[in-house]
Amino acid sequence: MLGKGLLQGLAVTAKNLVGSYHDPARYVTQEYPEVQPKLPEAYRNFPFLVSETADDPMGTLRCVACQICEKECPPQCIYIEKSKDKKPDATGKAQIYPAVFAIDTAVCMSCQICVEVCPFDAIKMDQEFAIAATDRFGGLLLNREQLAKPNAYYHQIHPTEAAEVDERLAAERRAAEEKARLAAAAKAAAPKPAVPAAAAAAAPGAARPAPAGSTAPAASAPVDSVPPPAPRPPSP
Amino acid sequence: MESPEALRDRLLARFPGVSVELVPNGSPSGQVSLRISPAGLREVARFLRDDAALALDQCSNVTGLDSPDREVVETVKESQPGAPGGPPVVIERKQTRIEPGHLEVVYHLYSVARRHGPVILRARTGNRTDAVTLPSLTPVWRSCEFQEREVFDLYGVVFEGHPDLRRILMWDAFAGHPMRKDYVEPDDYEWEPTPHGEVLAKARRHYPSAAAPGAVQPSP
Amino acid sequence: MMLPDPAATGLARVRKIEGAALGLRTPAFAPEEGAGDLLEVSLGPHHPSTHGVFRMDVVLDGERIVRLKPVFGYLHRNHEKLGEGTSYLGSMPYTDRLDYLNSMTNNWAYALAVEKLAGIPVTERAEYVRVILAELSRLLNHTCLAGFLMQDCGCSGTPLMYAFREREKILDLFESLSGSRMMCNFQRFGGCRVDPSAEWLAATRTLVDGYGAFLDEFEALLSGNEIVMARTQGVGRLPAALAVNAGVTGPMLRASGVGHDLRKVDGYGVYPRFNFRVPIGRDGDVYDRYMVRMLEMRESISILDQALRGLPGGPILDPKAKQRGLRPKAGEAYGRIEGPKGEIGFFLGSDGTGNPTRYRVRAPSFVNLTILEDLCLGHSVADTVIILGSIDIVLGEVDR
Numbered sequence: 001m002l003g004k005g006l007l008q009g010l011a012v013t014a015k016n017l018v019g020s021y022h023d024p025a026r027y028v029t030q031e032y033p034e035v036q037p038k039l040p041e042a043y044r045n046f047p048f049l050v051s052e053t054a055d056d057p058m059g060t061l062r063c064v065a066c067q068i069c070e071k072e073c074p075p076q077c078i079y080i081e082k083s084k085d086k087k088p089d090a091t092g093k094a095q096i097y098p099a100v101f102a103i104d105t106a107v108c109m110s111c112q113i114c115v116e117v118c119p120f121d122a123i124k125m126d127q128e129f130a131i132a133a134t135d136r137f138g139g140l141l142l143n144r145e146q147l148a149k150p151n152a153y154y155h156q157i158h159p160t161e162a163a164e165v166d167e168r169l170a171a172e173r174r175a176a177e178e179k180a181r182l183a184a185a186a187k188a189a190a191p192k193p194a195v196p197a198a199a200a201a202a203a204p205g206a207a208r209p210a211p212a213g214s215t216a217p218a219a220s221a222p223v224d225s226v227p228p229p230a231p232r233p234p235s236p
Numbered sequence: 237m238e239s240p241e242a243l244r245d246r247l248l249a250r251f252p253g254v255s256v257e258l259v260p261n262g263s264p265s266g267q268v269s270l271r272i273s274p275a276g277l278r279e280v281a282r283f284l285r286d287d288a289a290l291a292l293d294q295c296s297n298v299t300g301l302d303s304p305d306r307e308v309v310e311t312v313k314e315s316q317p318g319a320p321g322g323p324p325v326v327i328e329r330k331q332t333r334i335e336p337g338h339l340e341v342v343y344h345l346y347s348v349a350r351r352h353g354p355v356i357l358r359a360r361t362g363n364r365t366d367a368v369t370l371p372s373l374t375p376v377w378r379s380c381e382f383q384e385r386e387v388f389d390l391y392g393v394v395f396e397g398h399p400d401l402r403r404i405l406m407w408d409a410f411a412g413h414p415m416r417k418d419y420v421e422p423d424d425y426e427w428e429p430t431p432h433g434e435v436l437a438k439a440r441r442h443y444p445s446a447a448a449p450g451a452v453q454p455s456p
Numbered sequence: 457m458m459l460p461d462p463a464a465t466g467l468a469r470v471r472k473i474e475g476a477a478l479g480l481r482t483p484a485f486a487p488e489e490g491a492g493d494l495l496e497v498s499l500g501p502h503h504p505s506t507h508g509v510f511r512m513d514v515v516l517d518g519e520r521i522v523r524l525k526p527v528f529g530y531l532h533r534n535h536e537k538l539g540e541g542t543s544y545l546g547s548m549p550y551t552d553r554l555d556y557l558n559s560m561t562n563n564w565a566y567a568l569a570v571e572k573l574a575g576i577p578v579t580e581r582a583e584y585v586r587v588i589l590a591e592l593s594r595l596l597n598h599t600c601l602a603g604f605l606m607q608d609c610g611c612s613g614t615p616l617m618y619a620f621r622e623r624e625k626i627l628d629l630f631e632s633l634s635g636s637r638m639m640c641n642f643q644r645f646g647g648c649r650v651d652p653s654a655e656w657l658a659a660t661r662t663l664v665d666g667y668g669a670f671l672d673e674f675e676a677l678l679s680g681n682e683i684v685m686a687r688t689q690g691v692g693r694l695p696a697a698l699a700v701n702a703g704v705t706g707p708m709l710r711a712s713g714v715g716h717d718l719r720k721v722d723g724y725g726v727y728p729r730f731n732f733r734v735p736i737g738r739d740g741d742v743y744d745r746y747m748v749r750m751l752e753m754r755e756s757i758s759i760l761d762q763a764l765r766g767l768p769g770g771p772i773l774d775p776k777a778k779q780r781g782l783r784p785k786a787g788e789a790y791g792r793i794e795g796p797k798g799e800i801g802f803f804l805g806s807d808g809t810g811n812p813t814r815y816r817v818r819a820p821s822f823v824n825l826t827i828l829e830d831l832c833l834g835h836s837v838a839d840t841v842i843i844l845g846s847i848d849i850v851l852g853e854v855d856r
Contacts, residue, residue: 005680012677013614028621040632042650072780074546111549111641116649117780125635263787263806264575293700297790297818299803342803344790344818348700348716354790379703382826390536405529405855415537 041158044112044125046105047147052090054150058097060090061148062122065098069114069123077107078114091173103147105131106140121165127157237290237352240268250283251276259358269342269356274370277359278397281376284345284355292355295373297344298383300391304417305337305364336363339393341370343380361393364416372398390415494522497837501530505608505841508851512828512840519836524829531855539815544570544645544782547815552639554800554817555853557600558593560586560630561795563643568724569791569802570645574784576777581770582647583726587763588660589630589642590793591756595667596626597796598707598749598756599674601848605746606678608845609687615678622670625663632656646777657764664760671753679750688742692831692843695740703823706798707752708847711737711744718794725793730762745846783810790818797821797848819853 019026030037052060065082081100089095112125126149133139155162238246240258247256247270254276259269272280284292312331315324339361346353361368372395374380384395385404392413395401403410412419500511509530515523535554539547551566552559564586571578578586603619627637633656634640634649642649652660678684694704699712709716717734719727735751737744784806792801798820805814824847831847832840 002682005682005685009677009681012673015673016618028624040628042632042635044635068780072543072546074542074549109549109639110636111552111639112635113545113549113641261787261789262785263573263789264785265572265787265789265791267788267790269788294703296703296705296792296799296823297801297803297816299814299816301805301814344801344803348714351716351721356790377703378698378701379823379826381702382822386822403529405532407529414534 039127041160043127044110045129046108046110046126046131046142047103047112047114047123048126048149049101049144049147050122050124050154051148051150054152057148057150058144059087061097061144062090062120063098063101064089064095064120064122065101066119068117068119072113072117074111074113075107075109077104078102079104098144101144101147102141104141106136121169124154124158124161237347237350237355240270240355243290243355244270247272247280247283251280254280256280267354267356269358271358271360274359274361277357278371278373278376281343281357281373284357285376289350290355291347291349292345292353293377294346294348294353295343295377295379296346296354297342298373298380298387299342299344300387300393300415301340301342302364302391302416303337303340306335308333308335338362339364339368339391341384341387341393343373364392368392369394369396371396372401374398389413392416493517499837499840501527506844507604507849508854510844510849510851510854512844514832514837514840516837519838521832521835521837521840524832524840526825526828528825528851528854531851533856535817535856536815539812541811543780543810544784544812545779547812548643549639549641551817552641553852554819554856555795555797555821555850556638557850558597558796559638559640560589560593560642561793562800563640564590565791565793565795565800566802567643567645568793569789569804570782570784572791573787573789573804573806574645574782576646577774578725579647579771579774580726580768581651582772584763584767585648585652585772586643587725587727587730588652588760588767589648591760591763592626592629592660594756594796595753595760596623597848598753599623601749601845602674602678602746605742605842605845606684608841609684615674618670618674618677622667629656629660629663632659644773644777644779645782647771647773649773651772657767660760661764664757664764667757668754671750671757675750679747685743687839688746688842688846690739691742691835691839692846693739693741694827694831698827698830699740702827704798704827706795706820706824706848707748708745708798708824710734711748712740713738718792718799722792722794729766730759732759732762742842742846745848781810783808788814792818795820797850797853798824800853817853817856819856821847821849821851821853822856825849825854 016026021027050062051057052062065080067080067082070076070078070080079100079102080098083097083099086094087097089097110125114123115125151162151166154165244256244258247254255271255273257271259271261268284290310331310333312329314327314329316327317324341359343357344353345355345357359370361370370393372380372384374384374395375397381399382404384393384398385401387393388395388398388401389403389406390413402408406414414421495516497514497516498511499514500506501509503510506512509528511527511530513525513527514521533553535550538550542550548563548566551562554562570576599619599622603616606615607613630640631637633652634642694708694712696712696714699709700714700716704712705716705718713736715734715736718724719732720734732755735748735755737748786806786808788803788805790801790803792799799818800820801818803814803816803818804812807813828844828847831843835843
């Protein structure tokens with residue numbers, strides 16, 4: 001019958017029309033902004049810098065200004081200047097920090113290659129998308145203070161990722177502590193060095209502050225006076 | 237499908253005046269190509285399309301390549317007469333010459349009927365300035381029409397025999413060939429301040445005030 | 457209204473394309489020199505039906521097309537030169553923006569070309585995940601296209617909105633996997649960036665199981681519809697010989713009766729392990745192109761089902777495969793896949809450094825546009841819009 005296809009089509013549209021009043025599968029409009037979208041955990045928008053704590057964001061930035069993200073960023077929207085001095089980071093180790101870290105969000109295309117290549121888990125993707133600025137250039141150029149957000153925030157937006165990162169960093173820290181402790185114990189148990197002057201050249205001067213909880217005695221003892229062989233401390 | 241060496245031999249036998257060289261490929265892909273002299277290119281192409289065994293009926297991809305002029309430093313040994321009655325003196329001299337560059341077009345040919353390929357053809361122009369003509373393969377494979385126009389537009393290779401050779405991606409009044417390695421982009425377009433030095437440096441040539449207007453100083 | 461001067465612009469004579477010898481249907485009439493009364497109109501670039509910033513300079517005799525010249529380049533972003541200045545990893549997000557509707561397949565084509573160039577093997581799990589994502593992209597693309605084609609026919613948005621409602625489900629899947637709906641930046645050299653979780657796979661399974669019902673409803677609305685058939689059957693016929701010679705690939709080639717599908721011909725990835733058919737059209741008109749795409753979607757559902765069932769364990773990315781700082785040996789490689797629009801290929805040339813020395817994109821939409829004029833001659837302007845819609849172009853690819 002001519003027109004059968006048309007009638008069939010009208011039946012489909014009628015089903016959708018009637019269904020849109022009671023079937024959520026037919027009526028899919030979310031009335032934003034009254035209803036906020038539920039974003040998946042993996043959603044990414046622009047990057048942010050991770051600080052360990054919220055009370056000292058600049059002092060506890062994980063970023064060490066290695067500039068790998070700056071080099072790898074395809075549209076070259078990251079601008080980093082290394083500091084001239086070193087400051088202690090969250091673990092107390094003296095590190096170079098970024099004196100300037102700016103991201104031009106007008107250029108950034110949210111590709112998250114900076115996150116992928118960062119060896120220190122210092123830069124991660126944020127999820128804020130409702131960010132409008134009135135100034136097209138300055139307003140969209142985010143500096144270090146605007147980019148730094150605490151690790152607690154990272155846990156809030158990417159819980160599984162943040163948990164995995166924290167675990168990995170803690171494991172690395174433990175492994176580094178263990179290595180330092182064993183090295184110090186080996187040095188303490190070593191025989192008298194032939195030339196104490198050479199050892200004195202590596203005199204303590206903020207080279208390796210003792211990590212909390214370790215039992216290494218060598219860092220505090222002066223190197224040029226060789227202590228007698230001490231009993232090996234028990235392993236923790 | 238026959239190997240590239242066998243194909244080269246067959247082409248050399250069939251087209252005596254045409255030079256066919258096998259160009260090796262250093263990558264693990266193993267896709268070697270055949271460089272054909274421009275004069276015989278269209279004949280060879282037609283032969284490849286109509287050959288019963290090969291039946292290369294589809295030209296899938298046409299690529300332009302640019303090899304710019306290279307400076308080559310050579311050591312030349314010259315023999316000059318030495319002191320009277322003595323042996324000739326050999327002097328070594330460093331000589332710089334410009335190895336002229338060329339433009340190249342690469343054609344990837346496949347057979348839809350026989351389901352094999354690719355056979356890769358290449359053709360080089362004489363140089364990058366005045367001898368930039370190559371025969372067009374559009375009369376053989378229609379798919380080259382837009383792709384050769386693009387190579388003309390972006391590289392400057394003139395395809396003789398093309399039905400409609402004019403710019404395709406750039407506008408008609410555009411000057412220059414953007415994909416060439418020595419193309420210098422114009423820098424007097426409307427610029428936006430970014431923290432990166434190169435853009436700022438270029439812009440300062442056109443906005444000579446001490447701080448370029450609207451420049452954003454990176455925050456300390 | 458100024459009529460163009462025929463002598464100056466040569467508009468009165470219809471240019472005979474050599475393809476006439478290949479069986480092209482000659483246009484309905486060819487006006488003689490100086491016939492006058494021809495109207496030159498620019499369709500686009502600001503036009504809702506040109507699928508992007510695309511312009512067609514048409515010369516009309518009443519409603520009939522006498523000559524048609526496509527003009528594009530409005531979206532030219534110098535992608536190829538950018539590729540020469542960026543590292544291999546850095547070019548991956550740019551490939552998302554080529555055919556911006558199917559970023560997963562663009563990524564795969566580029567990753568395949570780099571893997572060929574550098575000789576990087578791909579893990580088995582990643583091959584299966586790539587197939588899953590590529591077939592999801594095919595569903596995305598064909599659904600979107602069916603909607604837009606019907607929109608061009610004048611359906612005022614209803615099939616378009618139904619199509620987009622389904623599309624949103626697939627885009628949500630992509631968002632939860634890669635972080636972004638369209639610009640996924642997902643494939644890496646030797647695998648994929650993220651390993652899909654069990655929840656993601658379960659959600660994909662739910663979607664795949666429900667997609668057939670959506671297609672049934674969609675086809676009930678459209679495929680038997682008398683108006684759709686009257687408008688699309690017999691319009692824009694593409695003969696098979698011309699299609700092959702003009703480098704047409706993808707559903708457009710298959711609708712003309714040529715059984716050429718790179719998933720079967722090249723057998724890249726793990727496609728040879730799956731059982732699927734390749735739909736082929738008969739007349740090569742707009743209706744055949746639409747039907748081939750609908751049938752391909754059904755086959756994609758079958759491939760997805762098989763891939764989800766057979767997905768092996770193992771690493772998603774070989775940790776030894778270099779992403780950052782990849783420096784392939786000097787050489788060249790051309791890698792291609794069957795994208796939803798046709799054959800998408802990347803030709804990469806390396807000189808041993810971290811940036812390619814030549815980075816070329818073989819875009820299917822660009823090459824498929826070669827025969828636009830041939831298809832539209834003798835048709836009306838309304839048909840031209842539908843024919844362009846059935847070619848399935850996206851300007852991001854055409855212009856790069």
